[in-house]
Amino acid sequence: MIELKSVSKIYNKGRPNEFTALRSVSISIQLGKINVFKGPSGSGKTTLLSIIGCMARPSSGRIIFQDREIASLPERFLTEIRRKTFGFIFQHFNLIKGITVLENVMLPAYPEGITRSALKKRALDLLDLFDLSNKASSHIEWLSGGEAQRAAIARALINNPAVIIADEPTAHLDTKLSSEFMDAMHKLKKDGRTIVIASHDPIVYDSKHTDEVIAMRDGEVIPAGIRT
């Protein structure tokens, strides 16, 4: 279980542009399930994902992961947890232009120092899983939206993470591709992974595959039972 206790996040603290993205959020994320944060833009979903995925530190509060408080860990430990535990699928995919699909997929595993042949095989297997084998040598800018997203999913899985974090993954996809994305997440869940998604797309939070929906507004979690 991943537990957040009274987590707040204030950006640009003490400056004229200070704003509070999260206000004392306390939630539990069940492992092995598809958890969806839903809410309008600016509700704090992305910030919450960043904090869960150790990409940002909370301004206050605690994060318990595998019975360990991780918010106050030094940067190098957070990076290691991030690399080994979490796989990220970003809203804009954040694939690096100018390099191939295969290189993009291999990128998160570079710091692990795995032999090139083993890493390449692992990356090609993942591309094969997402029907992208024929695009391995293509540059990212030549991919369609759906292909880019599948490449992003393959990249998120390269380090075999236990938790997949996806921020607005269907924002740039049509209905069919969005449903296919949820099917892919379901398969990953069946492999024993935990999926945490932030989305305001009904295809995601109303999906039959979604196990848990947490509604958010203005940086706060809306208690269950209250209409959003």
Add this chain to the structure above:
Amino acid sequence: MIEKQRYIIDFTISALLRRKGKNITLLVSYTLVVALLASVMFLTHSLRTEAAFVLQGSPPLIVQKLVAGRFDYIPVEYGKKIGAFRGVDSVKGRLWGYYFDSFTGANYTIMAFEEMSLAPGSITIGEGVARIRKIAVGDMFPVTNYRGETILFTVASVLSSSSSLVASDLILMPEKDFRSLFNISPAYVTDFAVTAGNARELPTIARKITKTLPDTRPILRDEILRTYDSLFSWRSGILIVILCSVIIAFLIFSWDRASGLSAEEKYEIGILKALGWDTSDVLMMKFWEGAAISLTSFLGGLVLAYVHVFFASTTLFTPVLKGWSVLYPDFRLVPAIDAFQVAALFFLSVVPYTVATIIPVWRAATIDPDTVMRAYR
């Protein structure tokens, strides 16, 4: 660990290629700045080495005559007086001067030289003279005498020397021809070359000469060497001051390049950090990037400077660094490189650039990836 470094270097190379235009501009300007600085260093060091080499073979003491503070021909009888001083080994009168060749616009050093037993009407010329005049052994060389008449000399041989500077602009001829060409009486010579059995006695001999023959000026070889040394240092200093504007422009450019990471680069660092790259991995990548640019530019600049100084006769600086009257016609310097100067150039160019590149990257890489990505999206 090695595999990880290989991945990082691979990614660095692809990052450099992704920003080709920007990096090529930087590489070219960096290379040119290093080439300019290295050219000054190579040239002044070679000139100093050359001067030292030339003076090695020159007499340890030269005695000239001064009239009203100006150089004049010295009577042959002075030589006998100097030869009588205790410790003096030999005194030899020399006849030499400069000859302006109106055909090529060049100045040559012309000298009477008996040791080569040149036949009357024949001369030996330096490699530079032969090149600029496009003449060889057996060709005729016209020289205008003091009456304005043209006298033809036959080229008997062309000098080749390990030192180009000493031999390049030289014309050697028999003493009799020299005297008749410039109307110099047999009672006078240009100066005296003096040697002593014990070199340490030379300053004492020079003092005695000044005391006995007050209208003379003894010049010690060591003094000339010191003068050359300070002259070339001064001239290279002037050139470096001139080049300072170029260096400052480059520093501003490199600082801007280094400190002003583009939004794209910062975003990329954010992605890498989000994907699990350590701060040290990002720093290592940027270190390799900076090192690749600065080392390539440094080595490229050195090669360019070497070609410029030793093969292209320092086309860009010649008018500033060389005295036109003595060193024209064109000559090629014997390559001489001071390792200390090269090391100094390395530490003044490669090290500051690499450090300047690392600092902003470190700043971008130590903040949360989420912040980097939000700020530069």
